[in-house]
Amino acid sequence: MQSAAPTTVPADDPLQRERDHLASSRAALRAMREDAEQLDISDVAGTWVTQQVLHEQIQRRIAALADLVHTPLFFGRLDFLHSISEDVSEGAGGARFYIGRRHVHDAGGDPMVIDWRAPVSQTFYQASRTEPMDIAKRRRFGYTGGELTAYEDENLSDPAEQAKASALLAAEIEKPRVGPMRDIVATIQPEQDEIVRAELGGTVCVQGAPGTGKTAVGLHRVAYLLYAHRERLAKAGTLVIGPNSSFLSYIEQVLPALGELEVAQATVQELVSHVEVRAQDGAEAARIKGDARMAEVLRRAVRDGITLPTEPCVVVRGSRRWRVPAYELVEIIEELTGREIRYGAAMAALPQRIAHTVLLKMEQGGEAPDDRVQDAVARSREVKAVVKACWPPVDPAKLVLRLLGDAEFLARCADGLLTPEEQAAVLWPKPGRSVKTAPWTPADAVLVDEATDLVERTPSLGHVVLDEAQDLSPMQYRAVGRRCTTGSATVLGDLAQGTTPWATASWPEALHHLGKAGAHVEELTTGFRVPEQVISYASRLLPAIAPGLAPATSIRTGQDSLTIRATTADGRTDAVLLACLEALDREGSTGLIAADARIPALAEALAEAGLPFLTPGTETTAEARLTLVPASLAKGLEYDYVVLDEPAEVVAGEPDRRTGLRRLYVSLTRAVSGLTVLHAEPLPAELG
Numbered sequence: 001m002q003s004a005a006p007t008t009v010p011a012d013d014p015l016q017r018e019r020d021h022l023a024s025s026r027a028a029l030r031a032m033r034e035d036a037e038q039l040d041i042s043d044v045a046g047t048w049v050t051q052q053v054l055h056e057q058i059q060r061r062i063a064a065l066a067d068l069v070h071t072p073l074f075f076g077r078l079d080f081l082h083s084i085s086e087d088v089s090e091g092a093g094g095a096r097f098y099i100g101r102r103h104v105h106d107a108g109g110d111p112m113v114i115d116w117r118a119p120v121s122q123t124f125y126q127a128s129r130t131e132p133m134d135i136a137k138r139r140r141f142g143y144t145g146g147e148l149t150a151y152e153d154e155n156l157s158d159p160a161e162q163a164k165a166s167a168l169l170a171a172e173i174e175k176p177r178v179g180p181m182r183d184i185v186a187t188i189q190p191e192q193d194e195i196v197r198a199e200l201g202g203t204v205c206v207q208g209a210p211g212t213g214k215t216a217v218g219l220h221r222v223a224y225l226l227y228a229h230r231e232r233l234a235k236a237g238t239l240v241i242g243p244n245s246s247f248l249s250y251i252e253q254v255l256p257a258l259g260e261l262e263v264a265q266a267t268v269q270e271l272v273s274h275v276e277v278r279a280q281d282g283a284e285a286a287r288i289k290g291d292a293r294m295a296e297v298l299r300r301a302v303r304d305g306i307t308l309p310t311e312p313c314v315v316v317r318g319s320r321r322w323r324v325p326a327y328e329l330v331e332i333i334e335e336l337t338g339r340e341i342r343y344g345a346a347m348a349a350l351p352q353r354i355a356h357t358v359l360l361k362m363e364q365g366g367e368a369p370d371d372r373v374q375d376a377v378a379r380s381r382e383v384k385a386v387v388k389a390c391w392p393p394v395d396p397a398k399l400v401l402r403l404l405g406d407a408e409f410l411a412r413c414a415d416g417l418l419t420p421e422e423q424a425a426v427l428w429p430k431p432g433r434s435v436k437t438a439p440w441t442p443a444d445a446v447l448v449d450e451a452t453d454l455v456e457r458t459p460s461l462g463h464v465v466l467d468e469a470q471d472l473s474p475m476q477y478r479a480v481g482r483r484c485t486t487g488s489a490t491v492l493g494d495l496a497q498g499t500t501p502w503a504t505a506s507w508p509e510a511l512h513h514l515g516k517a518g519a520h521v522e523e524l525t526t527g528f529r530v531p532e533q534v535i536s537y538a539s540r541l542l543p544a545i546a547p548g549l550a551p552a553t554s555i556r557t558g559q560d561s562l563t564i565r566a567t568t569a570d571g572r573t574d575a576v577l578l579a580c581l582e583a584l585d586r587e588g589s590t591g592l593i594a595a596d597a598r599i600p601a602l603a604e605a606l607a608e609a610g611l612p613f614l615t616p617g618t619e620t621t622a623e624a625r626l627t628l629v630p631a632s633l634a635k636g637l638e639y640d641y642v643v644l645d646e647p648a649e650v651v652a653g654e655p656d657r658r659t660g661l662r663r664l665y666v667s668l669t670r671a672v673s674g675l676t677v678l679h680a681e682p683l684p685a686e687l688g
């Protein structure tokens with residue numbers, strides 16, 4: 001690696017030339033921003049609304065053109081052996097490209113920095129010594145603050161040059177983790193890049209051990225898709241789904257840092273918030289309510305009110321009466337039920353179908369009615385009465401309220417699907433009196449969402465990224481799936497980290513529930529977070545928690561990253577405080593992870609010791625670097641140093657041993673630089 005000398009550098013110094021290019025790129029970006037600021041739209045014809053829309057678009061462009069002082073404008077350079085065709089290089093004439101976070105061009109329109117998502121930039125991530133892809137030289141830049149201070153070259157087409165590990169990549173990965181999650185544009189790895197740039201049309205599922213970059217890849221994929229299919233996705237919308245709000249606040253800065261401000265983020269629970277959740281299910285009830293069989297129970301419940309008529313429908317028009325006999329009405333209704341259209345759409349179609357039959361009879365009777373007559377017949381009192389009796393309106397929340405409160409109704413809808421014991425388990429102990437006051441649980445809200453979709457189609461987004469997917473129930477997968485029926489999804493998860501009673505056992509099955517059966521499953525196995533020593537210790541749990549999965553490797557080989565300390569029951573809290581102080585002596589963030597039940601006692605001890613601490617999801621700062629993390633919220637998060645208090649207690653905090661061990665696996669795999677495990681009780685036998 002070449003580094004900047006502390007003294008002045010001569011003008012022909014390569015580093016100086018790169019700094020000059022950085023300075024002129026910055027100036028060009030400033031000019032682009034000034035151009036956008038000076039756009040005068042007062043002469044543009046159009047309504048007030050179109051003016052406002054235009055104004056907003058310009059404001060967004062100005063914001064996107066901001067030069068962030070501490071974010072490098074470019075991080076790499078590609079020197080091709082030959083020049084590149086115009087279409088691939090997006091207008092570039094030469095064979096040298098600077099790769100950065102956004103596109104910057106000079107006054108003449110020639111590119112100075114190419115967006116990392118452009119086709120030509122893919123070479124930066126994919127070229128290798130075995131497949132140089134016409135690259136003579138790949139250069140990576142190192143920055144300190146906003147200053148370009150180093151570069152590193154690989155002469156990929158030079159057979160004499162030896163391959164060596166990238167010091168800049170290592171430095172990037174070793175950076176202390178203060179603040180929220182960062183983007184990884186400068187160091188995306190080839191196997192990650194393939195997932196990031198996978199086609200929009202297909203759904204991709206990624207199985208990956210802790211720290212293999214699943215979340216990072218999912219977020220960069222959204223940014224890539226928005227670049228490659230901006231118009232389509234801007235219309236249809238994109239959504240990132242995460243497990244809880246702590247996790248969402250941890251990742252919420254990544255997309256804005258990549259210039260993407262329009263991506264919605266939500267938890268599954270937020271997606272299905274038709275009713276107010278104010279109770280919790282037991283594990284068994286939640287498991288059954290989350291089972292895919294409930295979809296059929298609900299389908300039956302929604303259609304339970306459909307009644308076949310036994311009387312004819314007689315419509316009076318002027319002096320004549322038109323009679324649709326009962327058997328014809330039955331045919332119409334049976335045709336509608338057989339067509340599997342939404343309940344609400346069928347309800348809207350039914351009066352028109354009856355009116356159409358009346359119309360045919362009128363024509364046969366020598367009249368010449370037009371469409372207006374059909375509409376009038378459809379709206380007539382007689383036809384309305386038939387629709388009301390045969391296809392009554394369904395309010396989804398009221399329907400689920402009845403299903404969970406009325407044993408007889410449930411028995412009718414669940415016949416042959418749920419056993420009597422299962423039915424008893426899902427019934428509320430006391431029926432809810434109204435939608436407003438009923439004891440809705442998270443799983444009930446998902447049922448209401450399913451019922452809502454049976455009545456009226458849920459609008460589909462263009463793309464959905466589903467993170468920590470392994471924890472979703474089949475009914476939750478369905479809820480996510482109906483939000484991307486006409487779009488695609490990126491499903492990210494780790495079977496070994498599933499901690500719900502219904503956790504995913506197989507990806508093909510989960511994808512089936514999502515409505516994306518047959519989607520491709522990729523596996524990421526190289527870890528970027530957890531040091532080798534720590535991941536191999538945690539992987540001892542794999543045979544017990546996910547027997548089919550191979551342990552991850554790690555690119556972080558540092559020694560002495562794992563400390564296991566036995567302590568006494570009395571000395572335990574002091575040992576925890578000491579371990580936290582030791583960790584805080586180092587640079588970066590510290591997470592103190594413990595069983596949920598232990599959190600209040602630890603909070604008190606930390607307060608008494610005068611150690612300020614944060615809750616998960618609150619941004620760490622240089623001043624407040626310690627976070628107290630209940631094991632149930634640790635998923636997806638990471639800290640430079642982790643102090644893990646009493647593994648046996650973390651395991652015992654869950655209803656069954658496998659889930660407990662999986663919770664422990666999650667807790668053991670949050671550390672970037674060092675993990676200290678403290679225990680007064682014996683360590684779980686599975687840790688060996």
Ligand SMILES: Nc1ncnc2c1ncn2[C@@H]1O[C@H](COP(=O)(O)OP(=O)(O)OP(=O)(O)O)[C@@H](O)[C@H]1O
Pocket residue numbers: 172173182183184187188189192208209210211212213214215216217494497528529635636637638669
């Ligand atoms: N190519 C990369 N270059 C640099 N850092 C990376 C790279 N890939 C991943 N990382 C970093 O590794 C860490 C772990 O990544 P991430 O959280 O995406 O992993 P994960 O697979 O989602 O983990 P978990 O299963 O624990 O949720 C993050 O700090 C991320 O920025």
